Amino acid sequence: MATIKDIAQAAGVSLATVSRVINDGPKVGKETRKRVKRIMEEMGYRPNANARALVTKRSASLGVVLAELHDPFFAMLAHGVETVTRKNNVQILLSAGSIEQDTERRAIEILLEHRVEAMVVHSKALDDQTLIDFAKQIPGFVLINRYIPEIANRCVWLDNVTGGRLMAEYAIGQGHKSLAVISSQYRIDDPNHRLQGIREAMKAAGIDLPESMIEYASPDQEGGELAMQNLLATGAKFTSVLAYNDAMASGAMTMLQDHGISVPDDVSVVGYDDVLLAKYCRPKLTTLRYPIEMMAAKAAELALKYASAIQPEEGLTFKYTPTIVKRDSLTRV
Amino acid sequence: MATIKDIAQAAGVSLATVSRVINDGPKVGKETRKRVKRIMEEMGYRPNANARALVTKRSASLGVVLAELHDPFFAMLAHGVETVTRKNNVQILLSAGSIEQDTERRAIEILLEHRVEAMVVHSKALDDQTLIDFAKQIPGFVLINRYIPEIANRCVWLDNVTGGRLMAEYAIGQGHKSLAVISSQYRIDDPNHRLQGIREAMKAAGIDLPESMIEYASPDQEGGELAMQNLLATGAKFTSVLAYNDAMASGAMTMLQDHGISVPDDVSVVGYDDVLLAKYCRPKLTTLRYPIEMMAAKAAELALKYASAIQPEEGLTFKYTPTIVKRDSLTRV
DNA sequence: TTGTACGCGTTATCAA
């Protein structure tokens, strides 16, 4: 591949001049500029981003750490980031970290080695201190879906406690008095917070939530089916089910329907996340909107801003609150 | 950030020695190696991937060009690529190209500037010749979801003609004699090929397919609803509908149900792609499995292989054929 | 076993 040197030679000028032409720098003769451009074209010249990054210490790339790409949720996240990187002419460097300490740390380190300017990180496995250390070390380091008080202005997160509360309050407001809950078996913050919110709302309404009405399973369609199966097996009575996410809600609905139980006429179901399938499944899912795409865009903007020497103000906070999306899977009782 | 020079100084050795330690090179004293490693650890040293790429002319990264990340289909594609890059310790550099000539070309050029070793490209807008030129220029250039005879061994693609034929043959085999078709309004190859396959199968069965039984709309849920609405409005009679993809099929089912028409009892529906929602929607969608994840993994493997000087044999071809996934949206009639 | 010195492709500083 042709280098700047080849171009200079072919054009009969110096490296410096070519460099100026490439970067639209000033002080280049009109004629010279034209000629150099033509030759670059002819020789199919492409600037070497690596060499450039080396000398400028800026890589025009933003790193993204996430778990599984085929999860629609992460796809939305990536898309949110992409909308802002595109606007800023920045490339995305992906690093997958499958919710394990070692791989998550490694994912971050790899991005560091590539000297990405900024970084949007979705980490559930690493402990607070490790992330705080990274944040101190990397100006453009922003966490998404996680809140750590010490680095609050680097966190873009969803208030899951309020989210849980909203789910329960809505169901209760629609007359439901006996609720079941389907939660995730992974004891990370998210399910804990959502559950906490649900508990708060139910307590405020004077409704009991015995542990027997909570089922834990893997946070996907199969988990939802399994959890519902277990719930039904206990013979417990309930008029509505609050699920950890839409996939579980969908699984729960399937299992209910397989048992000849109508949704929402016999049992109502509420999801969480509002991913694509919430609109596609039947009945359409009443759920909580998790504005992940918007949040991811915000995170990317912040990361880029912080990276370009604009240091964060101390008091800032980027908390988002989910909102109820009323569709067809919950009915008044 | 500490450089190799800082480490050398701190450890009282030369650059070369440190470099050898980093790359697990031979001929380094056991003691020295240990000491250097300790100091690297202490100083938080991270090799600079850009500098390394510059001198080795290898970037340990694979570029991916695709349209929209939030489309589950592309999310699967990205995931397929990711499974093999992970195994090979290669990073993914993303470049989105939203099905427009200029952005697609630009996306490829950007990856080129980053000197990615290999490239998996999903391009629908660029013309054959442009892609052929890129392929000739870049050893690790592989196309996915597209077939160009001149560079057959760089193409990983799905046989959509056969796919269309399979859909129609299956419906016909189940006794359906009056079929409607919902196609995409974008006149790119994919819908054309699928339609062609459908026509072939119907012709072979001696069934007519008048143009009035084909509706064209945008290839998403809304498009599916709209197309079905139009179909119903014409008053035409049909016992089954073949859709361009699962999203359209899902939209069509919704619209049918809204009109009190039962699926599959009154009208059967067949999708294409077998994305997540095919399992989630009700009734579960009978559809064609598009093994995009496997294909993407294959493409990534090929790209990496070709990039590492192993040049493709001439005769090779990477054609995949979809298969029918029988679920609940089509019934015998 | 270790060190020296050059080159990778580019930008940026200083002269001319």
Place this chain on the structure above:
DNA sequence: TTGATAACGCGTACAA
């Protein structure tokens, strides 16, 4: 308006 030239951080012959 242009041109030398010194970095940038690293790998690697070659020498010691």
